[in-house]
Amino acid sequence: MRGFTIFEIIIVIGIFIALAAAGATPLLFLKNKNALVNAAERSVSLLSAARTQTLSSENAARYGVHFAPDRAVLFKGTSFNANDPENEQFFFGSAVENAMVSLNGGGTDVVFKRLTGETDGYGTITFRLKKDPTVTRIITVERTGVVSTE
Incomplete structure (x- = not known):
């Protein structure tokens, strides 16, 4: 008789599943x-936009970025209003x-000064992967x- 036994088919399916799982794990990590x-990078972009808007005296206001655990918020004014x-x-x-x-003076807001673009809220903001907290990106605000990122 020619053909495949159920045992051989199960072995082949098992091999395919193992290969698929091994290939999916690195792709998920990369994602x-x-x-x-x-x-x-988007947070750096928001910080740069806030500084630029402040320096250009857009709406004669100061701008800043508020950092929460799940988001960054570009806002107008000297303090964040949700x-x-x-x-x-x-x-x-x-x-x-x-x-x-970890900003100078505590808090979670970086607000820029008109004319100079300086901030009293200088320091670092650390992002990490929830499933692997050892993988981080750090933003430094002078x-x-x-603003720079590592």
């Missing part, structure tokens, strides 16, 4: 790492969280208002 990089409809929010996504905000 999450890209989400982490995107969260950090109910302001003009706030521009960016949600980090389900794989990423803002693990730690007193001068210059």
Whole structure:
């Protein structure tokens, strides 16, 4: 007789499942790492926009960015108002969280000064993957208002 036994078919299916699982794990990690990089880069972009809007005296106001565990919010004014409809929010996504905000004077807001672009809220903001907290991206805000990421 020619053909395959049920045992051989089960073995082949098992091998395919194992190969698929082995290939999917790195892809999922890569997707999450890209989400982490995107969260950090978008936050840097919001900080840069806030500084630029402040320096250009847009609406004769100061601008800043508020950091929450799940989002960064660009706001107008010297302090964050969660109910302001003009706030521009960016949600980090389900794989990423803002693990730690360590700014001068405490708090979670970086507000820029008109004319100079400096901030009293200088320090670091650390993002990490929820499923692997050892994978991080750190944003550094200098007193001068210059922003960088590592």
